[in-house]
Amino acid sequence: MRAAGYYRPSAADARAEQAALLDIERYCSEGFHTLTRTFGPGDPPLRDPDQFAGLVSYLESLGRGEALVVIPGPRHLSPTLDGLVGRLTELDRAGGEVRCTDTRRPDPLQNALESLPFAGRSPAQSLRVRESLLTKAARGEVLGRTPYGYVADIDGSFRIEPGEAALVRRLFDLYAGATPPEGQEPEGGPGLRLISGMFNAEGLRTRSNRPWTPVTLSGMLQNRAYTGSYARYGMRIVGNHDRIIERDVFNRAQSVMASRSPVRQRRSLTPYLLSGLARCWSCGRGMRGQERRRRWNRADGSSITRAYRYYACPSRSVGVAAGEDREAGAHPGWRAAELDRATLEAVRSEPVENLRASFRAVSDGAEGDDIRSVEDRFLEAVREVASGRGRVSDLGAPLGALRTAQDMLRTGSGAFTFDDAVRSLETAELSELHIGIASLVDRIIVYEDRVEPVFRSGQS
Ligand SMILES: [Zn+2]
Known part of the structure; x- marks a missing residue:
C-alpha cells in the first residue's frame, strides 16, 4: 500500500x-x-x-x-x-x-x-x-477476530475458507453492482436489507448460526482485510494474505455505501438549545438532545434517509422515537424544534416582572457543566471508534459539537444583563438564546404534551 x-x-x-x-x-x-x-x-x-x-x-x-x-x-x-x-x-x-x-x-x-x-x-x-x-x-470479539471468509492458521496468518469466501464474493458483487461507464459513479446493486433477506431465505447463516443482518453485512463490506490488506486496529499485524475481493470491487462497494448514506457525512452540528435546562417531569433526568435517522425503503430496493433532532428522557425506552408512541411510557420525547418553540413561547408569555425577579446572570459553573457533558460525549465517541465501532468520519459531528460548545462558553463569559436576556428571546442566534433562557429560568419541566418553565423565586 x-x-x-x-x-x-x-x-x-x-x-x-x-x-x-x-x-x-x-x-x-x-x-x-x-x-x-x-x-x-x-x-x-x-x-x-x-x-x-x-x-x-x-x-x-x-x-x-x-x-x-x-x-x-x-x-x-x-x-x-x-x-x-x-x-x-x-x-x-x-x-x-x-x-x-x-x-x-x-x-x-x-x-x-x-x-x-x-x-x-x-x-x-x-x-x-x-x-x-x-x-x-x-474473547475474539470485535478486534483481532478472523474475518468471515478466512480461517487462522497455526502461525496466526489467514487462510481462505472456500465456503465462506464464496458468500463474501457474492455479497460484494451484489452490493457493488456493475462496473460503471468511464467517469461515472457506480449505481450499485440491491440494498443490504434485500441481500440479507436473500441469504436468509436460502438458509445461509452466520458463523454463530444466526440470520444475516444488514449491520453484519455492512461491517463485512467495510473490512479491508478482504483485499489482502493488513488487519485493522493492529491487534495482529498481518503482512500479506490472499485476497478474496479485488481492490476495484472493494472500492466500488465503498463509494456505493457512501452514496447511500448522505446524512452520515452531513450530520447537523447545531447544538441543542435546551440541553442542561429541560428535565423529564416524571423522573427528573435531563432531556438529552439526539439525532435519529429514519429510513424508508422504496420499491426498487433503494432507500431514502432523513435525520431528525429530538430531545428524549434517557429513561425512555430505546428505539421509541418522539411522537411515534406516546403511550409507550411516561418519559417524554419531543422533536427538537417543537420543544424549542414551546419553551420560547412559554418564557415570552411570562410577565416581564416575573422574568426580572427570576433573572440571574449565568454563572460559569452552570455553563461549565454543559461543556463537561459535551466533552464526555466526545470522549465516548472517540472510545467507540477506537474500539472498532464506527469510522473516523463519524467523529466529525461530536468534534463539531465540542467546538461549538467551547465557542459558546467563550461568548457567554461576558457581562450578560437582564436586557440582554430579554432581547435574546427575540434574536435567532442560538448561542445567545441559550444563555438568555438559562439566565431567566431555573429549569424547564417537560411533559408529554406541554412544557412548564420553572422561574427562580427572586431571592437569589
Ligand atoms: Zn424520565
Missing part, C-alpha cells in the same frame, strides 16, 4: 528526527508499504499548520485512492486528543488512513487515548479503555 510519512519532533533534537525517520521506514518496509514521501518540519522549520497543509494537499493530489499516513506517534499530529481527532478527520476526507509506527499500538485513536490529554483530563483514565479492548480481543 502507498504510504506517506509524517513527523514533527517536539524538541530541536537531531536524533529525535533521525529516530522518527527510521521508525517510519522500518514500519513501511515491514508492512510492504511503498513510502512515496515523508513530511517533516524541514530547514528552516515550517510552521505546524503549513507542514500539515502540505500533507493534506499531497494526499488530495493522489486522487481518490487511499494512502497510509505513517506517524511515529499521535503527538506528531497534535498535542491534544481533540486536536488529533480534528486532523484525523481532515486526513480521512483527503483519503489518508493514519497508522503509528508502534506495532503494539498502531491505531492512532487507541494510542492517543493512552497518551494525549483532553480538556484538562489526564490520559491515565483511558488505560481502562485499553484493557477492555484487550479483553474483547481475547
Whole structure:
C-alpha cells in the first residue's frame, strides 16, 4: 500500500528526527508499504499548520485512492486528543488512513487515548479503555477476530475458507453492482436489507448460526482485510494474505455505501438549545438532545434517509422515537424544534416582572457543566471508534459539537444583563438564546404534551 510519512519532533533534537525517520521506514518496509514521501518540519522549520497543509494537499493530489499516513506517534499530529481527532478527520476526507509506527499500538485513536490529554483530563483514565479492548480481543470479539471468509492458521496468518469466501464474493458483487461507464459513479446493486433477506431465505447463516443482518453485512463490506490488506486496529499485524475481493470491487462497494448514506457525512452540528435546562417531569433526568435517522425503503430496493433532532428522557425506552408512541411510557420525547418553540413561547408569555425577579446572570459553573457533558460525549465517541465501532468520519459531528460548545462558553463569559436576556428571546442566534433562557429560568419541566418553565423565586 502507498504510504506517506509524517513527523514533527517536539524538541530541536537531531536524533529525535533521525529516530522518527527510521521508525517510519522500518514500519513501511515491514508492512510492504511503498513510502512515496515523508513530511517533516524541514530547514528552516515550517510552521505546524503549513507542514500539515502540505500533507493534506499531497494526499488530495493522489486522487481518490487511499494512502497510509505513517506517524511515529499521535503527538506528531497534535498535542491534544481533540486536536488529533480534528486532523484525523481532515486526513480521512483527503483519503489518508493514519497508522503509528508502534506495532503494539498502531491505531492512532487507541494510542492517543493512552497518551494525549483532553480538556484538562489526564490520559491515565483511558488505560481502562485499553484493557477492555484487550479483553474483547481475547474473547475474539470485535478486534483481532478472523474475518468471515478466512480461517487462522497455526502461525496466526489467514487462510481462505472456500465456503465462506464464496458468500463474501457474492455479497460484494451484489452490493457493488456493475462496473460503471468511464467517469461515472457506480449505481450499485440491491440494498443490504434485500441481500440479507436473500441469504436468509436460502438458509445461509452466520458463523454463530444466526440470520444475516444488514449491520453484519455492512461491517463485512467495510473490512479491508478482504483485499489482502493488513488487519485493522493492529491487534495482529498481518503482512500479506490472499485476497478474496479485488481492490476495484472493494472500492466500488465503498463509494456505493457512501452514496447511500448522505446524512452520515452531513450530520447537523447545531447544538441543542435546551440541553442542561429541560428535565423529564416524571423522573427528573435531563432531556438529552439526539439525532435519529429514519429510513424508508422504496420499491426498487433503494432507500431514502432523513435525520431528525429530538430531545428524549434517557429513561425512555430505546428505539421509541418522539411522537411515534406516546403511550409507550411516561418519559417524554419531543422533536427538537417543537420543544424549542414551546419553551420560547412559554418564557415570552411570562410577565416581564416575573422574568426580572427570576433573572440571574449565568454563572460559569452552570455553563461549565454543559461543556463537561459535551466533552464526555466526545470522549465516548472517540472510545467507540477506537474500539472498532464506527469510522473516523463519524467523529466529525461530536468534534463539531465540542467546538461549538467551547465557542459558546467563550461568548457567554461576558457581562450578560437582564436586557440582554430579554432581547435574546427575540434574536435567532442560538448561542445567545441559550444563555438568555438559562439566565431567566431555573429549569424547564417537560411533559408529554406541554412544557412548564420553572422561574427562580427572586431571592437569589
Ligand atoms: Zn424520565
